[in-house]
Ligand code: ADP
Ligand code: ASP
């Protein structure tokens with residue numbers, strides 16, 4: 100059971116988690132928890148502030164967030180019982196102060212310091228949840244994820260080493276489960292082979308939970324969040340978005356890749372590999388059924404299940420007339436992205452030109468320099484990818500026409516269709532995206 104940031108945001112949220120966990124205690128859950136809401140952002144801001152040299156401001160920024168933890172601890176843990184969390188919090192304060200000082204002096208590699216600092220969100224929330232549940236009579240045990248999830252050294256977006264992780268997770272958690280204890284661990288945080296703290300990327304707690312579920316061959320992975328399941332689109336864009344009762348792994352993965360924040364993009368892979376059903380539920384409305392993600396979902400009457408979008412997209416267009424009739428052009432283009440370790444999202448090609456999108460503008464300049472050796476390169480920023488998802492979408496006649504005629508007043512910069520059986524993806528100006536989504540949502544739902 101994974102609980103997101105808003106699901107552990109305050110006293111009332113911890114109370115809700117207690118009720119949800121208690122109602123399923125006979126299923127022997129493992130709990131994976133995010134940082135309390137806003138804490139990860141605050142830690143990142145503190146890191147940036149310290150990096151700029153303002154150590155005192157960095158430390159002061161965190162104080163209100165420590166207070167939020169203290170408030171929850173005070174509410175649930177009786178004053179006369181031993182309060183292990185107080186000691187943990189004192190330790191975290193000292194450690195964070197030391198790490199922020201190092202960041203301000205740049206006395207250790209910054210990427211390494213950043214992960215060490217940001218990890219305290221999940222370290223504290225998981226220790227707090229463990230103490231709260233103990234105080235409420237649940238036999239819980241905190242486990243340090245930095246020992247359990249083993250990753251490479253890519254700070255900020257570390258890749259798990261799955262075999263080693265599986266072995267340690269089984270070794271550490273199975274005996275606790277056998278003893279009817281509830282293991283509680285932080286999501287998002289992990290450790291490399293040298294024991295240094297790493298993180299799995301923003302929103303990565305879903306992924307942590309999926310890795311643990313796969314290692315233990317769990318019967319189900321439950322993602323508890325602040326909306327009732329995966330919806331027909333982001334409810335922040337369309338207030339009339341509806342819960343989708345069943346999605347296939349493939350549909351859920353496409354939605355997650357293309358911006359449905361409710362699931363981290365890497366969550367589905369471990370679930371597919373171990374055939375674990377994923378349920379997405381609402382902590383605020385635990386009685387609503389939410390979404391079930393399974394191997395097969397069946398087709399929706401109008402074929403479309405959901406619309407996702409991702410902003411801040413850059414389009415690159417590479418044209419090389421001298422490659423007409425020659426082979427090796429695509430290979431040369433892809434090698435450039437390989438060298439810069441940059442992911443391509445959407446791609447559309449003709450014989451001598453390629454248009455593709457990136458959502459990491461970080462290395463664009465270097466990539467463009469390298470691509471210029473192959474042909475003319477155009478760069479266009481400020482776009483959004485829109486991804487329409489549904490089983491049977493590729494095979495249905497007239498659907499693309501219906502989608503594009505619904506938005507016939509909008510310029511479509513790039514289209515990709517046919518690679519996946521379950522999606523149609525296109526790119527529009529970022530400023531057009533909310534309107535495009537609302538129109539499509541109105542037409543199809
Ligand atoms: P958590 O902190 O629980 O991980 P997130 O904020 O990461 O929660 O994800 C939940 C949010 O994802 C929702 O509040 C919603 O705004 C957003 N979201 C985007 N697309 C969708 C979608 N298709 N269905 C449901 N929620 C979505
Ligand atoms: N706390 C981390 C974040 O805000 C991870 C997560 O919530 O999944 O990105």
Ligand code: MG
Pocket residue numbers: 103302305360361362363
């Ligand atoms: Mg999330």
